[in-house]
Structures are given as structure tokens and as C-alpha cells.
Amino acid sequence: MLFNSLDFAAFLLIVFTLYWFVANKSLGMQNFLLLVASYYFYACWDWRFLFLLIFSTFLDYFTGLRIFHSNTKTARQFWLWLSIIVNLGFLGVFKYYNFFAVSFSEMFGYWGFKIHPRTLDIILPVGISFYTFHGLSYVIDIYKNRIKAERNFVDYSVFVSFFPLLVAGPIERATHLLPQIQQRRQFDYNKAVDGLRQILWGLFKKVVIADNCAEYANMIFNNSESYSGSTLALGAVFFAFQIYGDFSGYSDIALGTARLFGIELLRNFAFPYFSRDIAEFWRRWHISLSTWFRDYLYIPLGGSKGGRWMQVRNTFIIFIVSGFWHGANWTFIVWGALNAIYFLPLLLAKRNRKNLETVAQGKIFPTFRELIQMIITFGFTVLAWIFFRANNLSHAFSYLHEIFSAGFFSIPSVMPLYLFGLMAVFLLIEWMGREKQYAIQELGKKWKPFFRYAFFYLIVFSVFFFYADKQEFIYFQF
């Protein structure tokens, strides 16, 4: 059941109605309803993996309680490591087994030993990377005494499985979401309207921007040997817009949907393409994953406390692990490493926390310097996206080789003018709303009703105009 489908709209309407009109008398009923709805939502993808989700939920619920009630450090460590090993074990089998089997075989083959790896024909359970990280953060937080273990299994299960975030995040923290699940929620008109606005903007990003860019990005990447350097560069830009529209659009729909139920999820994107350096980009892109790695990997590894070289080492580790989290392919690892290399000069020059505030805050236009900084940062990001999108490393390198050739100065053979127009309008709206949570949060609120409604109807029209059935979200595969 995709967010951009009528099935989801019908599902949402039914759950919303039951939630506020039938289950509104008790918090327990509301949470139970959310859990049933979430499991139904997940079962629509593949009911067989529902058992894996329930098992993973139960494991973390149980180990969380054991850690919390254990008196000795050894016992606490035992339950923590049990949870980590089992969770990562599932992730390893379903997501990474074939990658390691084939990579080891190739490595031994390089040394002259022939090994025929036994690969598994298994489907990746949707959302496994996301709910595994939910569970891990929960047990680690209990171990670190940041939170108490949740005794109510339904409440804990809603934290792991809440349907808006179940299949592609944001990756929530128990410290942020669990207290909201435990509290009585009242309907709030402003929150609900805000949620609908964010859902609409998410749909626009996904259907109008991402899916249109995907058509050209796929065409160019899938036939990259037939295109000139300039067209390939354009293809990479289309992919940059596709992945942003796709993933941040998904996050907007998730956040908006949660808000309809009175729940605030973590913000996942903050206009990353308006960043002035790579460090700022990573503070604005997939925020819930970046902060997860910061809190549960970077800091435990020593963070920035152990001197400059440890900081460099840890930075490389989290970028590479972050790349690997996206998928079992060397392209993702190189993508992560490349971003670490981009980050390195800023780290060494101690300039990685220079641009903390929004660009051109309170102003209409950026300065010329800021504009150049944003263009350069975007350019570097686009180059890295080539590795993310390519089928394999060889494809990525040949793609880059063609871009950095004389062909870069030719006129691109693919010029979808309507798409350039859409991208320009999209960037303009994003720029106008860059100081808000999402671009159209405040847009039109002070306009006359006629213009405000006309604007929203135009967005609805454009979504229907470009809507194509069964266009999946990229991040569902992770």
C-alpha cells in the first residue's frame, strides 16, 4: 500500500475516523487501533514478514525489560548484546548475506582460489533497516539509562510499528516518540490542517517532481553509453531531484499523516540543496539517520574527543557505514566514502560547524558568495549521487569518465523543457519556505482565500495530472 495510492487514502480515512470517533475515549484503545492498523498496513506489503516484525518487536521489548531490571553490569551487557546480535543478524541475513558471500568469493578468486558461493534467493523485508534501528536505539538508550523500559507491550509496539514511519522512517527515538504514545491525544485543528498541507506537499514532491525526474534519470542512466557528457551530467541532476523529491516527499507524507493522529515525528529533511557546504548538507539530509549514527556509533567510538585523527577515523566510519546501510553494494560504500572525503577538509580546517543557520535568513535573496557556495555543494552532491544510482562501480566510473570529457560542453540531447519548468517552480517554492518545517507550511496563509484555494487546487491538479499508478518510493528497498 503506497502512500501515493487511493488504497492508502481509503485506509487513512478509515483509521482516522475510528481513531477520533470510536477509539477517542481511551488512550489504550487509540494505541491498540494504531497497532492493528500498522500491522495491517505492513501485511499489505508482505504478510509473511509481519512475523519477523513482531518477533523483532518482542525481542527488543523483552531485552529492554531485562536490561532495565538487571542489577549487574554483566547481565545488562548480556541482554544488550543479545538484542544487538539478533537484530543485526536478521539484517545481515536478509540484506547483506549475498553481498558478503559474493565479495569473499571474488576476493578468493583474485588470489587464485575458486569458491562457488551459495547465495540465497530471499526478498528483503520492507522497512527492516528502519525498524531494526528503532529497536536498537531503544535498548541502547535503556542500557545507557536515558530512558526506562516500557512495560506496556502495545505502546512499545506502536513505537516500533507506527504505520507512517514503518517502511521508510523517519528513524524515531524512544525518548521522542514513546512519551507521545503514552500521553492522551486531543484533536487539534491547526495540527490536522498542518498535517494535510504537509501530505499535499509530499505528494507534489513525489508525484510531480520525483516521478517525472525518474523517467529521464532512468532513461539516461540505463543507456549511459549512448549519451554525451552533458546529457549524463543532466541525468545526474535529474536523479538528485528524484531522490530528494522521492524521499523527502515520503517523509513529508509520513510526518503529515502522524500529525493527523496528534503525533509529531522527527524532521528528516531541512532543504538540503540550499546548503553552503557538505557538513551543512549532512545536517539537513536524512536527519534522523545522520543523528542516529552520530549518537549510536560516532559518539561511542570516541567522537571528536580523542584528537584529530580519531575524529577523522570516526567520520570515515560513520559515512561508510551509512553508505552500507543503504544497500549491499559497493556503490553505496563508495558513495559514503566520497562524502567523507568531501567532509574531511571542513573537519581539518574546523569549519564543519560554520553554517548552522538557514541560508539568507530573513532575506529574499542569498549573497553572491552564498549562491556560489550552494551551487558548488550541490555539484559535489550530484557527483556522489552518481555512485548511489549506478548499477555497479564500473558503470559509475564510466559515467563519470564521460562527464569529464569534451562531451560535457556539447548540447544535451535530452531537454525536457516542461520538467525544467517544474523543477524551477519547485525550487522557488522551496526557497520561499526554507525557514519553515516544510516549504508550504506558511505559504498562502496571508493571501486572499481565492488565491490560497487556487494555489492548493493547482497543487492537487498537478498531482492528478502527473499521477501514475504503482510508482514505488526509492527508500522502500533499504
Add this chain to the structure above:
Amino acid sequence: MKNFLLKLSLFLLPILGVSLLLEVLLRNIPNDYLVKKHFLESDDVSKIQTFILGNSHSYYGVNPEYFSDSAFNAAYISQSLSYDWKVFNRYQDKMLDLKRVFIPVSYLSLYGALEKGKEAWRVKNYVLYYKFNAANSINDHFELLSNNLDINLKRIGSYYLKHKTPLTTSRYGWGTDYNSQKAKNLYETGKTAAIRHTRGNLDLPENILSFTENVSALKNIVAVCKKRNIEVILFTPPAFVAYRQHLDSVQMSRTEGIARQIAAENTNCKYLNLLDAPTFIAGDYYDGDHLSEIGAKKLSLILSSVK
């Protein structure tokens, strides 16, 4: 809450009104599915002696007019075997004089499923017009939601304003659209189609599922025909060399193997492999894997003469 629901309803009302109007307009545009259905529900159905099923390969490739007996082509673009079975099962008892059923077993036939992939939007035609219980999502119940608004507005404009007919089906169900005058580059389209039809690892769960469902549908048709003493002719339609060269040998041999096996197990069943039949030359093709009207005449005459 009241205020929220009221304002939301007011906002959605014009959208629902316009959607309803567009849905009505779209459903009233004639289409090939309705043409076929009307024929199959008319009195003429009882006279059918030869019934042709399958996907675009037989829709465009088999013209009933070249059969000596009364023939009807119920094939359509991307119609997979499970839909062939639905169509056949719905109307077989009305075809009182039925003697032979032709079913193409193309390269993709056993591994393709209409409800999966790019052509899934066509499922709504079987739900809305054939009235099959085949919907996979709510979208399959609406014309408006099965395609984007751009395509739907063009369809409405073309039919209601420009008065162009969207029909491509002859009276006997053959696809008239693939004319030799408009033939495409056979090498390019052949390669592209072969790649598109290749499923890769055939042992993946989704491929095994499609294979099982398609073989089961095929066996169902053969079994019903056997009971009624109707002959079933399975055939692999001809394809241009560029298409053949890019086929996966495992997928092709498994497909051919199943067709041969079913033919061997059932006395009422024959299998004919015309994939690289030398009779068909470049001029017979519309694109790499479809025949034009010239090729359709050749294939139809070959099939009609099968003893």
C-alpha cells in the same frame, strides 16, 4: 473537529465533482474490451468454431478472417494466461460449436502477469468492462485513477472534441493497428522487447509464482477443452531475428518445454513452434516481436491449416 471536517469537505467537493464527471466521460468512450465483450455476449458466440486467446502477439498476429470456419480473436495486449483462462471460462459454455482453441506460448507467456509491471493499469479494463473480480487495488475500479490525468484528458479530448475513435479491433477481434506502412525499426524494437521480456533469475519467488499461475491457467483451459472434446493448439509465434538473438535460452527452453509437455500429456493438444519459421521475413513484421497485417495473414493461414 466539526470545523475541520466541514472545511475539508468543502475543499474536496469540487475535486470529487470534477472527478465524477471525468469518470463518466471516460467510461463512455468506446473501447476494444467492450467490443470483444459485446461480441462474446451476442448470439454470434454460439457460432464460434475457432477461438483465439493470448497477448498482443496473437491480437495483432492472428486474423480470424483467414480461417475457413467461424473464428474469433479474444486476445489483447498484455493479456496474460490467467486472464485468458478467465475469458475462456466465462464464455466457453456459450460457444456451443467450438472446435479449436489457439493459445500463444510466447517467450514471456509463462513468466508475465498483467497485474505486475508497467501494463498493470490495464487490469481496470477487465474489472470495469468484463466485470471480472480481478482488482488488485481500488484504482482498478476507476478509469480516472488507472492512468494519469494527462492521458485521460487527451483521451477525452480526442474522442469528444476531435471525434476520433479509439477502437483498434476488427469485428472479429483482430488488432488492426499494427500496419506495415507504420512499421518500426525491427532491430531496435526487437532488442528492447527481448530485454523487457527477459525475467533474469527464473528461480526468484516472484518468477516461480507467475510461472505456477500461468501453467495452471493453461492446464485449466486444456482440461476444459479435453472434457468438451475441443482441440487446443499451442503455438510460439514468429519473431524477428533481433528479438530471437536477445532471448535468454533458459527462459525460452523452459517455456517451450512446458508447451511440449502439455501437448504430450493431452491427446487434444498440439504444439507448434514458429519462433524462427523461415516463412516469415522482415516485411511481415510491424516491430521486433509483432506481425503486421501481412505477417498476420501468413500466420493465420498457417494456423487455420493445422490438422
